[in-house]
Amino acid sequence: GQQLNQSPQSMFIQEGEDVSMNCTSSSIFNTWLWYKQDPGEGPVLLIALYKAGELTSNGRLTAQFGITRKDSFLNISASIPSDVGIYFCAGLTGNQFYFGTGTSLTVIP
Amino acid sequence: NAGVTQTPKFQVLKTGQSMTLQCAQDMNHEYMSWYRQDPGMGLRLIHYSVGAGITDQGEVPNGYNVSRSTTEDFPLRLLSAAPSQTSVYFCATKKGAEAFFGQGTRLTVV
Numbered sequence: 001g002q003q004l005n006q007s008p009q010s011m012f013i014q015e016g017e018d019v020s021m022n023c024t025s026s027s028i029f030n031t032w033l034w035y036k037q038d039p040g041e042g043p044v045l046l047i048a049l050y051k052a053g054e055l056t057s058n059g060r061l062t063a064q065f066g067i068t069r070k071d072s073f074l075n076i077s078a079s080i081p082s083d084v085g086i087y088f089c090a091g092l093t094g095n096q097f098y099f100g101t102g103t104s105l106t107v108i109p
Numbered sequence: 110n111a112g113v114t115q116t117p118k119f120q121v122l123k124t125g126q127s128m129t130l131q132c133a134q135d136m137n138h139e140y141m142s143w144y145r146q147d148p149g150m151g152l153r154l155i156h157y158s159v160g161a162g163i164t165d166q167g168e169v170p171n172g173y174n175v176s177r178s179t180t181e182d183f184p185l186r187l188l189s190a191a192p193s194q195t196s197v198y199f200c201a202t203k204k205g206a207e208a209f210f211g212q213g214t215r216l217t218v219v
Contacts, residue, residue: 004151031206042113042199042210043152050206088151092206095140095159096167099151 006089006100013079014108021087021103022073029091029098032065032072037086037102046087047074079107111135115200115211122190122218130185130214132200140203141183145169145196146213152199158183190218 006023013019023032031050035043047058049065049072056063062075072089084107089100116131134141142157144167154167158177172194174186187194195218200211 006151009149033206033208035208040212042201042212043208044210045207048206090208095157095203096154097152097203097208099144099153101149101151 004089004091004098004100006103008103009101010104010106012106012108015079015081017079019076019079019083019105020073022071023089023100024071025091025098026070027091027093028069029093030069031092032063033090033092033097034061034063034072034074035088035090035099037088039085043088076105079105081107081109083107113200113202113209113211115198115214117214118212119215120217122187122216124190124192124218126190128187128190130187130198130200130216132183132185132211133181134183134200134202134209135181136202136204136209137180138202138204138209139180141177142167142201142203142208143173143175143183143185144199144201145194146199147196155185155198187216190216192218194218 033048034046037043047063054065060077086102090097113134139160143155144152153169156175158164198214201208
């Protein structure tokens with residue numbers, strides 16, 4: 001299957017700091033997505049990106065669809081304790097999602 | 110709105126036992142799928158269905174069966190549980206580019 005490499009694997013940050021994570025693929029995707037998973041819950045969509053070069057914001061979150069269509073990044077500004085969770089990137093091809101390995105975020109108050 | 114409902118939330122099985130993980134959705138989405146989530150490996154697709162009566166294999170289908178007799182339900186069957194199937198299982202539907210996940214079933218095989 002297609003492999004998505006997500007980094008970093010985990011992050012420990014102080015409340016108020018900005019966070020950046022990225023995702024790279026060996027294959028091209030036409031849609032990139034970012035999901036957040038809270039403990040004990042299923043992933044929930046944060047941002048969807050549909051065009052190469054697209055930069056999209058959702059509140060304190062900003063994501064970009066890489067020009068090569070093989071990468072994407074997610075930034076979180078001014079982190080707060082409720083940002084804690086696992087963040088997954090995903091590429092969509094046809095009906096199938098391919099997920100990254102996840103970035104575990106811990107925010108220290 | 111219930112969305113995607115999975116039962117049970119937790120299950121412990123002995124090696125060799127069989128069981129069915131239930132998934133029901135009330136959003137009338139044609140596409141449904143099952144993933145397993147293991148530490149450091151993200152979510153991997155087990156089986157999926159693009160509509161009632163149609164199923165297909167994903168990346169890791171061995172040891173699992175599915176059926177789709179209605180739009181609403183997409184059960185996942187473990188035929189003979191093995192310790193390697195210890196995982197968290199998620200059912201998801203899809204509409205456009207968005208996947209909608211259930212809360213997951215944490216399965217332990219001893």
